[in-house]
Amino acid sequence: MYSELNKEKTKATFDLLWEAIKVSMTPSKRLQLWNEHMRACWEKETPEVRDEVMKQRDEDHNKAITDWKNSKASFTGSPEGLNQ
DSSP: OHHHHTHHHHHHHHHHHHHHHGGGSOGGGHHHHHHHHHHHHHHHSOHHHHHHHHHHHHHHHHHHHHHHHHHHHHOOSOGGGOOO
16 A cells, blocks of 8 residues: 555655666566565654555455445355356
């Protein structure tokens, strides 16, 4: 959630980091480095920002669960007919 909400800001700083060290790392390490970068950015955020992101995450989760429950309740066929 944090990554999606702050992609523009964090990508700019990550690109600078990657450019500085990419010659000493394999491209396959890029995702691991991205995750570490995102974790570091998250930990630097203020409690207010973190609370807001977690509130948004909870709202999205609750909506997804509600939507799932509503679609599940409306299904009247057999398990074989359920395509997901």
